[in-house]
Amino acid sequence: MSEHAADYCKPELMACCGAREIKDHNLVLVGTGFPTMSANIARYTHAPHARLMQESGVYDAQPLRPALSVGDPCLNPGAAMIGGLVEIMGMFLQAGWVDIGFLSGSQVDKFGNINTTVIGDYAQPKSRLPGSGGANPIGSLAKKILIIALHDTRRLTERVDFITTPGYIDGPGARERWGLPPDTGPEVIITNKAVMRFDKATGEAYLESYHPDTSVEEVVKLTPWKLNVADDVHETEPPRVEEIRALREILDPNRMIRIYEGRGYV
Amino acid sequence: MSKVMSMKQAIAKHVNDGDFLFIGGYICRTPFAAIHEIIRQQKKDLTVTRSNAADDFDMMIGAGVVKRFVATFLSLGFYGLGRCYRRSLEQGIPHRIEVEEYTNLSLPMMLMAGSMGMPFIPVKDMAGSDLLNVKSFMGDNKYKIIDSPFDGAKTVLVPALNPDLAIVHVQQADEDGNAQIWGIGGDCQVGANAAKKVIVTCERIVSREVIGKDPSRTIVPDFKVVAVVEEPFCAHPGYTPGFYDFDFAFGNLYKNASSTVEGFQAFLDEWVYGVTGRAKYIEHYIQKMGYGAFRNLQAKFDYGYPVSYAY
Numbered sequence: 001m002s003e004h005a006a007d008y009c010k011p012e013l014m015a016c017c018g019a020r021e022i023k024d025h026n027l028v029l030v031g032t033g034f035p036t037m038s039a040n041i042a043r044y045t046h047a048p049h050a051r052l053m054q055e056s057g058v059y060d061a062q063p064l065r066p067a068l069s070v071g072d073p074c075l076n077p078g079a080a081m082i083g084g085l086v087e088i089m090g091m092f093l094q095a096g097w098v099d100i101g102f103l104s105g106s107q108v109d110k111f112g113n114i115n116t117t118v119i120g121d122y123a124q125p126k127s128r129l130p131g132s133g134g135a136n137p138i139g140s141l142a143k144k145i146l147i148i149a150l151h152d153t154r155r156l157t158e159r160v161d162f163i164t165t166p167g168y169i170d171g172p173g174a175r176e177r178w179g180l181p182p183d184t185g186p187e188v189i190i191t192n193k194a195v196m197r198f199d200k201a202t203g204e205a206y207l208e209s210y211h212p213d214t215s216v217e218e219v220v221k222l223t224p225w226k227l228n229v230a231d232d233v234h235e236t237e238p239p240r241v242e243e244i245r246a247l248r249e250i251l252d253p254n255r256m257i258r259i260y261e262g263r264g265y266v
Numbered sequence: 267m268s269k270v271m272s273m274k275q276a277i278a279k280h281v282n283d284g285d286f287l288f289i290g291g292y293i294c295r296t297p298f299a300a301i302h303e304i305i306r307q308q309k310k311d312l313t314v315t316r317s318n319a320a321d322d323f324d325m326m327i328g329a330g331v332v333k334r335f336v337a338t339f340l341s342l343g344f345y346g347l348g349r350c351y352r353r354s355l356e357q358g359i360p361h362r363i364e365v366e367e368y369t370n371l372s373l374p375m376m377l378m379a380g381s382m383g384m385p386f387i388p389v390k391d392m393a394g395s396d397l398l399n400v401k402s403f404m405g406d407n408k409y410k411i412i413d414s415p416f417d418g419a420k421t422v423l424v425p426a427l428n429p430d431l432a433i434v435h436v437q438q439a440d441e442d443g444n445a446q447i448w449g450i451g452g453d454c455q456v457g458a459n460a461a462k463k464v465i466v467t468c469e470r471i472v473s474r475e476v477i478g479k480d481p482s483r484t485i486v487p488d489f490k491v492v493a494v495v496e497e498p499f500c501a502h503p504g505y506t507p508g509f510y511d512f513d514f515a516f517g518n519l520y521k522n523a524s525s526t527v528e529g530f531q532a533f534l535d536e537w538v539y540g541v542t543g544r545a546k547y548i549e550h551y552i553q554k555m556g557y558g559a560f561r562n563l564q565a566k567f568d569y570g571y572p573v574s575y576a577y
Contacts, residue, residue, distance in 0.1 A: 032344075055370055056292045056294070056318070056450045056451075056452055057292075057450045057451040057452065058450060068343070068344045068514075069293060069343045069344055071292040071293035071294050071318075071343075071450055071452070072293070072512070073294070073505045073507065073511050073512050075450065076294075076448075076449045076450060076507045077507075077568070082448075082449060082450060082451065083451055084292075084374070084450070084451025084452050084453055084454060084455060084456070085317055085370055085371070085374040085451070085452055085453045085456075086374050086375070086378055086453070086455075086456055087451075089370055089371040089374065090371065090374065090375060090378075093371065094371060094389070094390050094391070117367070117396070117397075122396075122400055125355055125356055126356070127352070127356070128347075128351065128352045128355040128356055129347065130339045130340055130341035130347065130348070131337055131338060131339040131340060131367055132338055132339060132367065132368070132369040132370070132395075132397060133317075133318055133338055133339030133369070133370050134318075134339075134369065134370040134371070135369075136369040136371075136391050136392060136395055136397060137369050137370065137371035137372070137390075137391035140390065140391045140392075140393065140394075140395075141371075141390060141391065162396045163394070163395045163396040164395060164396065164397065165395060166393070166394040166395050169394045174394065175394065177394075178393040178394035178420070179390075179393055179419055179420040179421070180390075180393055180394060181390070
């Protein structure tokens with residue numbers, strides 16, 4: 001039984017939830033923020049041979065500060081390989097080498113479809129978002145997708161306004177019908193309230209664990225679809241001492257991760 | 267004949283209204299000085315492309331030089347959504363640009379196909395998403411879905427792209443245009459080689475002999491290059507590995523300025539229209555931010571590890 005940290009912030013807990021999904025020797029395609037933190041926590045605890053890559057072209061970077069973007073200068077010196085998008089997205093991702101992809105979105109639905117394109121009508125957008133970038137290919141082609149989202153009835157939705165990145169699309173069998181590679185797709189949605197895991201039989205996310213300061217009832221209330229609850233639903237395991245030590249002593253000594261508290265991850 | 271010329275000459279001579287431009291960069295080595303010159307010369311009706319566009323594309327859209335955008339993504343990254351991009355698509359300010367949407371896999375593959383003279387290329391993404399349900403100026407030629415002639419599997423095909431011109435920023439080039447980079451590549455190499463001609467901007471011009479010391483770093487050969495522009499600090503507020511860091515404070519300045527039409531216009535007046543070129547821009551930067559801020563961006567020098575090609 002591991003000892004748990006007494007004091008932590010919500011983004012740190014979420015980063016630890018992500019880390020626990022990563023196995024040793026996994027190849028992880030990351031963005032910035034949580035994903036990088038998660039993958040690195042895993043490397044410093046149970047998965048020392050996990051390796052990270054960024055779509056911009058970097059494999060196994062050795063940054064001396066937390067990267068603020070996938071093009072960050074600190075990703076260059078010390079990396080094992082630097083190429084470009086064709087190498088990472090083509091030779092590694094499309095060719096089927098990537099085990100884990102991390103994504104986040106402005107809207108996420110119960111099938112794990114993600115919208116980063118537009119809120120409202122596409123032709124007359126209420127809010128125009130950045131677009132796919134690497135999200136669509138990562139969600140289509142990585143073996144296991146971890147989704148990070150804010151838990152409220154605006155970000156989580158029964159159906160996204162626009163499927164930028166396919167989850168299970170409209171239910172079981174849809175990925176296969178579209179010719180996406182077998183045994184790929186969303187694994188969990190990690191929010192600031194809970195961990196929701198996907199039932200591969202229905203393609204829907206169900207409640208696996210609720211974070212220490214919340215409850216099944218609260219999570220169900222904050223989820224806009226009829227959320228199934230696991231028989232063995234339980235409280236999320238708080239950050240372990242060794243996970244927090246990796247974060248605060250090595251990866252993020254200035255606790256830059258706290259900027260996510262300002263973005264609502266509380 | 268040397269291809270070396272000023273940024274002003276290169277843009278005036280090689281960027282025509284209505285052209286299709288690939289502009290390289292991934293925060294890393296963005297040819298920002300060329301973007302400013304395109305805006306200063308008030309080019310019109312451009313079609314622009316790159317995977318993962320950022321503040322530079324946002325600025326061109328806000329300044330009104332862009333008509334069409336072959337896109338995957340546009341944001342200010344750490345600083346949030348692209349304000350000018352939003353105003354264009356949500357409110358038609360200064361006008362509504364046309365956007366054809368792909369991804370950071372499919373667009374580089376389309377450029378790669380273009381660079382190799384292939385007519386189209388299969389990709390394994392976009393299937394099952396709404397990216398297949400929105401088509402703009404490429405119409406039915408945005409993509410095709412076929413049954414693979416080899417195994418019958420449903421396959422998405424996307425067309426090759428061959429831009430009229432590519433503009434890429436590199437660490438060093440010789441006077442004929444052999445261009446060398448190190449660090450994050452993005453889609454710079456495929457984009458440059460897909461284009462019919464290339465403007466190379468560089469931190470320093472070196473001799474052909476220096477290029478030959480490490481020829482594996484060359485991403486574009488001289489025969490594709492029509493202009494070489496020596497423009498130190500060209501990528502600011504982006505960075506160039508080995509030369510200068512990303513300017514976090516300036517990112518904030520642009521975010522705040524571009525939040526309103528007036529603020530964006532004042533930014534252009536100060537940093538683009540108000541200077542004649544990158545040398546004056548640097549002068550203005552130092553006056554406004556202080557020499558310390560400028561000095562702090564300069565990379566610490568690292569000799570690296572010598573490469574031997576001996577036999």
